[in-house]
Structures are given as structure tokens and as C-alpha cells.
Amino acid sequence: MTEVKFYESIEDELLMFAVIISKTQNQYVFCKHKDRNTWEFPGGHREQLSDNSGNWETILDTAKRELYEETGALEFDIKPLCVYSVTAPNQFDGKETFGMLFFADIKCFETELHSEIEKIAIMDGLPEQWTYPDIQPHLINEAKRRGYL
Numbered sequence: 001m002t003e004v005k006f007y008e009s010i011e012d013e014l015l016m017f018a019v020i021i022s023k024t025q026n027q028y029v030f031c032k033h034k035d036r037n038t039w040e041f042p043g044g045h046r047e048q049l050s051d052n053s054g055n056w057e058t059i060l061d062t063a064k065r066e067l068y069e070e071t072g073a074l075e076f077d078i079k080p081l082c083v084y085s086v087t088a089p090n091q092f093d094g095k096e097t098f099g100m101l102f103f104a105d106i107k108c109f110e111t112e113l114h115s116e117i118e119k120i121a122i123m124d125g126l127p128e129q130w131t132y133p134d135i136q137p138h139l140i141n142e143a144k145r146r147g148y149l
Contacts, residue, residue, distance in 0.1 A: 002134035006142050007083040010098055013056075017099030018063035019043035020078065021143050022071060024106040027122045031070045033131070034118040040131035041139070042070035043099075063102045070117045072110035078102055081143055086135055101139055103148050 020042045022029040030039040044066040049055045057065070060080070067073045080102050087096045113119070121127075130136045143149045 002086060002088040004135055004138040005085045005087075005096075006101075007085065007098075010083045012059065014098045015059045015083070015100050016046055016097055017043060018046065018059055018066055018102060019084070019099055019139060020063050020067050020102040020104050021081075021139065021149070022067065022073070022076075022104045022106055024109075024122060027124055028126065029071055029073075029106060030121050030123060030127055031117045032119050032121065034116055036131055038129045038131040039121065039127035041136060042067050042073075042104075044070070059100045060102075063100065063104075067104055067106075068110075069115040070113075071106065071120050072113050073104065073106045073108070074110050075107040076104045077107075078104040081146060081148055084139060084142070088134070101143065103143060 022042055031042050032039055046059060046062045047057055049057055063078060067076060067078065080100050082101050083098055084101050085096045085098045087094065126140065
């Protein structure tokens with residue numbers, strides 16, 4: 001069974017993922033990957049910098065990069081909400097993995113996507129077909145509990 005937990009903070013080097021609950025004009029923004037028929041929030045893995053330093057991008061830079069790559073967001077306000085973790089028997093050998101949950105208000109989009117995302121959808125409500133149904137509803141509920149939605 002998948003378990004999702006929330007924390008106020010954690011050591012930065014443990015943060016592997018950024019997930020961004022996104023809205024534009026008070027409507028949700030969701031992504032559809034080219035290889036799936038489901039919807040998800042923009043987000044993804046933290047990446048190592050390409051400057052050969054061995055350093056990793058900041059988790060905020062991860063969130064900004066993923067938001068642009070997966071939605072085409074050009075202008076936006078973004079803020080961290082909390083740390084989340086996922087423990088699932090079929091992922092990462094069942095070990096607890098950590099990410100930062102963000103909220104973004106997107107002001108302006110690029111006209112074309114340049115990633116593995118086929119399309120975005122702007123919705124009044126939440127989708128019925130989630131890519132990660134054991135995780136994403138928990139993230140929405142936590143954001144609501146914290147007063148962000």
C-alpha cells in the first residue's frame with residue numbers, strides 16, 4: 001500500500017522530486033504525458049547541474065524547470081507548500097522518498113510544449129483519471145488543509 005506523509009522541512013539533499021499544484025485564472029492546470037491517458041500535476045526529478053561541478057539544482061529550480069517544460073509557463077508566481085514523502089512497495093525498493101510540494105499561479109503560457117508532455121488541460125475541477133491516484137489526491141487535500149486552495 002502506498003503511504004503519503006507531510007513534513008514542514010527535511011534535509012535538502014533528501015529532496016528528490018518537485019510537484020507543482022498549478023492554477024491559471026483560478027482553474028487547475030494538468031499535464032498529459034504522451035505515453036499515458038491520465039492527468040498529472042507538473043513535476044519531476046531533481047537534476048544534476050551540467051557544469052561538471054557535481055552539484056544538483058535547487059529544488060526550487062527543479063520546480064521552475066519542470067513547470068516550464070511540462071506546461072509552457074513563462075510567467076508565474078511559485079511558492080513551496082511543504083515536504084511530502086511517498087513509501088510504496090513497488091517503488092525505490094519500498095524506501096521512503098521525499099519531494100517538495102509547490103503551488104504556482106501561472107500568468108502566461110508559451111504556445112508550444114517542448115517535452116514529453118502531449119498537452120495540458122485547464123480545468124475547473126479535478127480529473128477523474130489520475131496518473132498517480134494513490135498520491136495526487138493526498139497532495140491536493142494537504143494543499144487545501146493548509147489554505148492554499
